[in-house]
Amino acid sequence: MEEDVLQRMHARATPQAMRLRRCTVERSFAELKYRIFGLPRFLPRGSRDAGADMAIAVMVFNLKRLRSLLGRTQLIEQLQPI
Numbered sequence: 001m002e003e004d005v006l007q008r009m010h011a012r013a014t015p016q017a018m019r020l021r022r023c024t025v026e027r028s029f030a031e032l033k034y035r036i037f038g039l040p041r042f043l044p045r046g047s048r049d050a051g052a053d054m055a056i057a058v059m060v061f062n063l064k065r066l067r068s069l070l071g072r073t074q075l076i077e078q079l080q081p082i
Contacts, residue, residue, distance in 0.1 A: 063075075
């Protein structure tokens with residue numbers, strides 16, 4: 001079962017596909033890490049901890065983006081509980 005998954009993954013990982021991935025996904029991912037944390041890699045080890053690290057980075061990025069779109073005052077008002 002796992003061998004089939006690995007074979008399909010390697011079949012899709014053509015040089016053209018990996019070049020496209022580096023240009024689109026990994027660049028924005030790395031840029032997000034640098035802008036939020038100022039670090040080139042994840043500090044925690046393991047996919048669960050790295051996933052939590054990325055979730056925090058994405059949440060911070062989204063809040064910063066909302067602040068730039070709405071302004072600080074309106075964002076605070078929108079985040080107030082009803």
